[in-house]
Amino acid sequence: MKKIIAFSFSFLVLLTIGLTGCSGASEPDVSLSEILVELETAVSIDGASQMTETDLLDFYGIQASDIAEQASLISMSGIFPDEVIMIKAQNEEALNRICEKLDNRLQEVLNQSKSYDAESYAIAQKCAVDVRGLYIALFISPTHETMTQLYAAHFE
Amino acid sequence: MRRFFCRLPVRLLALIELLACMWMLTMSAHVIQIKEDVSGKIIDDGFAHVLGGLSLPHTVEEKEDPPVIVEDDLENADSDGEIDSGGEEPGETDAEGNETETPVEIVPGGIPESERVDTSYFDDVVFIGDSVSLKLQYYVRDQRQIDETFLGKAQFLTAGSFSYINALKPVSEESVHPSYQGTKMLLEDSIAACGAKKLYIMLGMNDIAGGRYDATLENLTTVISRILEKSPDVVFYFQSVTPRTADSQTTKLNNEIIRGYNERLLQYCEDNGYYFIDVYAALCDENGDLPPEYCSDPKSSGGMGIHFTNAACEAWLDYLYTHTA
Numbered sequence: 001m002k003k004i005i006a007f008s009f010s011f012l013v014l015l016t017i018g019l020t021g022c023s024g025a026s027e028p029d030v031s032l033s034e035i036l037v038e039l040e041t042a043v044s045i046d047g048a049s050q051m052t053e054t055d056l057l058d059f060y061g062i063q064a065s066d067i068a069e070q071a072s073l074i075s076m077s078g079i080f081p082d083e084v085i086m087i088k089a090q091n092e093e094a095l096n097r098i099c100e101k102l103d104n105r106l107q108e109v110l111n112q113s114k115s116y117d118a119e120s121y122a123i124a125q126k127c128a129v130d131v132r133g134l135y136i137a138l139f140i141s142p143t144h145e146t147m148t149q150l151y152a153a154h155f156e
Numbered sequence: 157m158r159r160f161f162c163r164l165p166v167r168l169l170a171l172i173e174l175l176a177c178m179w180m181l182t183m184s185a186h187v188i189q190i191k192e193d194v195s196g197k198i199i200d201d202g203f204a205h206v207l208g209g210l211s212l213p214h215t216v217e218e219k220e221d222p223p224v225i226v227e228d229d230l231e232n233a234d235s236d237g238e239i240d241s242g243g244e245e246p247g248e249t250d251a252e253g254n255e256t257e258t259p260v261e262i263v264p265g266g267i268p269e270s271e272r273v274d275t276s277y278f279d280d281v282v283f284i285g286d287s288v289s290l291k292l293q294y295y296v297r298d299q300r301q302i303d304e305t306f307l308g309k310a311q312f313l314t315a316g317s318f319s320y321i322n323a324l325k326p327v328s329e330e331s332v333h334p335s336y337q338g339t340k341m342l343l344e345d346s347i348a349a350c351g352a353k354k355l356y357i358m359l360g361m362n363d364i365a366g367g368r369y370d371a372t373l374e375n376l377t378t379v380i381s382r383i384l385e386k387s388p389d390v391v392f393y394f395q396s397v398t399p400r401t402a403d404s405q406t407t408k409l410n411n412e413i414i415r416g417y418n419e420r421l422l423q424y425c426e427d428n429g430y431y432f433i434d435v436y437a438a439l440c441d442e443n444g445d446l447p448p449e450y451c452s453d454p455k456s457s458g459g460m461g462i463h464f465t466n467a468a469c470e471a472w473l474d475y476l477y478t479h480t481a
Contacts, residue, residue, distance in 0.1 A: 049301055058297075061338015076294030079287050079453060079463055080316055101338045108340065111332050112316035116287070116362075120316075 028133070030154045032071035032086045038150055040073070043143040045082050048075035060101045062087070066094035068134070080109055080120040082141040086151065089134045102129045102138045109140060225324045225375060260415075260444040265422045266396075266432030267479045277480060278308035282352035284334070284343065287316040287463060288398055289358050291452070295469040307473065311350050313343065319362035320375035324382075343379065348386040355383070356476075358395040358435065361462070364417045365408040372417065373424055394425055396436040401454060402445040404461025411444050431481050438475035439468055 040048070051072035053064040059074075066089055073084040085102065089095035106127060113120035127144050130137045132155050139147040283289050293312035300306045313334035315322075322332045323343045336346040347355065363372040383390065396418040399411045418436055425432040441447045446461065450468035453459025464472070 047298075049298060055297065057337055059338070061335070074294070074297075076291060076298075077452070079460075080290075081294055104335070104338065104340065107329065108315070108335060111330055112287075112318075114317075116317040 028135075028155050030135070032069050032088060032135075035086060035151055035154055036071035036073065036084070039084060039147050042150055043141075043146050045073060045075045045084070045141065045143075046077040048073045048082065048084075051085070056085070056087075060085070060105050062098055062101050066090055066097055068094075078120065079117045080113060080124075080140075084139055084141065084147065086135070086137045089136060091134070095131070095134055095136060098136050099129060099131060102136065106138060106140065225321055225378075259442050262437050262440055262444055264434040264437035265418075266425065266434045267393075267481045269478055270480050272477050273480050275305050275308040277477075278310040280351075280353040281308070281356055282311045282313055282347060282350055282354070283356045283358070284313045284347075285358040285395075286314065286318040286362055288361065290314040290316055291464045292469050292472065295464075295466055296473075311352055313346050313350065317362055318359065320359055320372055320379055321363055323359070323379050324375055342382075344382045344386045347383055347390065353389065354391050354393060356393045356395060356433075358397065360397045360417055360421070361409075361414075364397070364413060367413050367416060369417055369420045373420060376424070392425075392430040393433055394421055394430055395433045396421065398436055398462075398464075399440045399444060399446040401448065401451050401461035402443060404455040404459075411440075415444065433476065433479055435472055435475060439471060 036050075051059075051070075051074050053062075053067060053070065055074065056062040056067070056070065056072065057064065067087055068090045069088040071086050073082075075082040083105075087098055089098055106124060106129060109124040110121065113124060123142055123144065124140060127138065127140050130148065130151070135155070137148075137151055139151075141147060283292060285292075289312065293314050296307050296310065296312070313336060315332050315334045317332055318334060319332075325331050325333075327333055327340055327342055331340070333340050333342060334346055335341070336349050341349065359376075360372055363375065380392065397414050399414060400409070405411060414436065418434070422432045422434075424430075439446060439450055446468075448454060450465055450471070451459075451461055451463065452465045452468075453461065453463045455461045
């Protein structure tokens with residue numbers, strides 16, 4: 001009987017650790033607003049202003065109902081805008097839709113700048129849509145590497 | 157035998173525990189491992205299936221008869237008609253070797269000055285254009301953060317390097333078309349989708365390199381007919397192509413070529429009953445050039461000498477408010 005109790009207890013402990021560990025890894029507790037403040041402090045973006053959910057619909061076609069949390073910036077100081085988009089999707093299906101929209105946006109910048117603005121094209125070529133659990137981000141900016149590093153650090 | 161059955165629950169629990177351990181080891185490896193796919197996207201392995209096989213939306217059926225796109229009438233024009241920023245074009249010089257310019261007489265054509273309209277005038281306007289209009293879009297968006305009624309409910313269908321040539325190409329992953337709410341569409345479809353009635357079009361900068369006037373106007377005519385098929389009750393307002401700065405003139409695209417096109421466009425509008433708004437006249441200096449204070453990408457900084465500052469956008473909109481029909 002003691003053995004059964006001991007085995008059962010250890011099994012429950014393992015199960016609890018396993019489940020907590022898994023959910024913690026795929027859904028880290030991060031605040032996108034705090035990350036945005038950190039990004040703005042670390043890199044200067046001329047004339048940047050925060051994007052609303054209306055902006056996300058107008059510019060990217062991202063529906064407000066797909067967004068659990070978002071913190072995004074835009075600045076138009078060059079020929080193409082600097083774009084900082086960080087979103088936590090409502091669920092996996094929403095993530096899928098947002099991902100498609102951001103992929104399209106990046107492709108759009110590549111197409112439009114390809115034979116027109118070498119600097120913007122070179123930047124866009126290095127940018128990528130970043131997916132971590134339900135969190136998705138896209139940084140199109142000369143400082144995208146720094147932004148990506150700062151953002152990624154919150155998921156470690 | 158009896159002893160075996162007595163110990164069965166313990167053995168079963170041990171087996172389950174072993175399987176649970178193996179499962180957790182597999183899952184933890186799964187979560188930690190973040191892979192990078194060939195395109196450089198960082199993909200959480202758990203969502204790899206979400207990202208696989210994405211393709212751009214093709215919301216519009218491709219036409220059975222592809223349009224005739226006129227784009228190769230001049231040898232020295234780029235294959236896609238797009239402008240370049242290079243190519244020094246020496247100007248005339250004075251006795252001291254300084255470049256001089258002959259003042260040109262700019263007489264605004266098209267819609268004459270009128271009483272300033274209310275912002276609601278722009279409620280049913282959509283601005284269609286290239287990177288010059290793209291800047292206006294973001295300027296308006298910024299102003300709407302302060303005053304949400306700024307320029308009424310005007311909408312924008314803009315794309316960097318957009319042209320009449322691009323407008324006639326089918327939608328594809330590589331094509332350049334404006335997006336309406338994140339979906340790339342043919343221009344006639346995005347106009348129908350946005351529901352605007354007044355079309356403020358400023359295109360041509362990426363078509364007319366080398367003086368390709370006839371080809372550009374032919375493509376423009378095709379674009380108009382395709383728009384009217386989907387939106388028969390729209391009204392066309394063609395805005396003249398805007399000037400480049402004095403130091404950014406090139407053989408392929410300079411202000412003389414731009415003015416030549418604008419004259420042809422004005423005549424075309426008069427012949428066909430479309431409105432013409434002379435934004436060029438509103439934004440040039442006494443020499444017909446884009447003044448430095450209106451240029452966000454001066455040649456001195458490696459730019460094209462074409463794109464606008466906020467001050468230029470302000471002057472542009474001021475002209476539109478006071479030149480309506």
